[in-house]
Amino acid sequence: MMTSRQALKTTVLASAALATATTLRTALAQPTPGPTAAAGATGPFTLPPLPYAFDALEPHIDALTMQIHHDKHHAAYVANLNKAVAEFPELGKKRVEDLLRDLNAMPEKIRTAVRNQGGGHYNHTLFWQMMKKDGGGQPSGELLKGVEKRFGSFPAFKDEFTKAALGQFGSGWAWLVLDPDKHLGIEPTPNQDSPISQNKQPLLTVDVWEHAYYLKYQNRRPEYVAAFFQVIDWDFVSERYKQALS
Numbered sequence: 645m646m647t648s649r650q651a652l653k654t655t656v657l658a659s660a661a662l663a664t665a666t667t668l669r670t671a672l673a674q675p676t677p678g679p680t681a682a683a684g685a686t687g688p689f690t691l692p693p694l695p696y697a698f699d700a701l702e703p704h705i706d707a708l709t710m711q712i713h714h715d716k717h718h719a720a721y722v723a724n725l726n727k728a729v730a731e732f733p734e735l736g737k738k739r740v741e742d743l744l745r746d747l748n749a750m751p752e753k754i755r756t757a758v759r760n761q762g763g764g765h766y767n768h769t770l771f772w773q774m775m776k777k778d779g780g781g782q783p784s785g786e787l788l789k790g791v792e793k794r795f796g797s798f799p800a801f802k803d804e805f806t807k808a809a810l811g812q813f814g815s816g817w818a819w820l821v822l823d824p825d826k827h828l829g830i831e832p833t834p835n836q837d838s839p840i841s842q843n844k845q846p847l848l849t850v851d852v853w854e855h856a857y858y859l860k861y862q863n864r865r866p867e868y869v870a871a872f873f874q875v876i877d878w879d880f881v882s883e884r885y886k887q888a889l890s
């Protein structure tokens with residue numbers, strides 16, 4: 645025989661399940677917001693356009709992955725960041741990197757959302773710019789000198805960066821950063837955490853969330869990271885290094 649407490653619990657659980665199913669059905673019935681929907685109308689943060697065509701990085705990174713990654717995943721981070729800051733219009737006037745640089749200054753209510761959604765927005769914005777059609781090769785100039793001084797050689801840097809990317813358990817990123825003492829370093833971050841929240845300047849990054857590679861590479865993350873090296877825009881990364889040093 646069911647007690648009144650058990651009956652109440654059953655009713656609550658059934659209502660919650662119904663609400664979840666309704667929410668899912670509603671969400672599925674809605675068109676997923678694309679770049680235009682996420683940009684502008686829904687809040688202060690906007691989805692930047694991809695700086696090249698979806699298929700520009702073929703055959704290394706496929707067009708469908710790029711389209712879903714940018715138009716759905718990145719767009720969702722922007723939309724969710726806008727939702728998070730809706731109650732705090734003064735935060736919408738700042739750049740996302742400024743929010744991330746001082747997470748402790750964020751209202752507690754939205755600190756985790758800014759960390760995750762703001763991190764997702766900032767990290768992806770950087771990531772798109774770090775790749776280009778016919779990229780790859782290796783850096784030149786000051787960045788090459790810096791890499792050789794810190795890691796011994798470019799291949800040694802590539803090995804260490806790849807290890808960080810493959811060693812990140814679960815979702816996350818691998819980074820080449822410049823620390824406050826202007827030393828180069830390689831580190832992974834989990835989820836959407838960004839080195840700028842640790843007062844480090846990101847120079848190069850690779851997204852190792854499965855959404856970045858699963859369609860083409862499935863569980864073969866090493867192949868994806870090797871492919872990423874074929875599309876890196878070293879001119880962009882070198883320019884960031886120069887600016888970070890100055």
Ligand SMILES: [Fe+2]
Nearest residue numbers: 717851853856
């Ligand atoms: Fe991603």
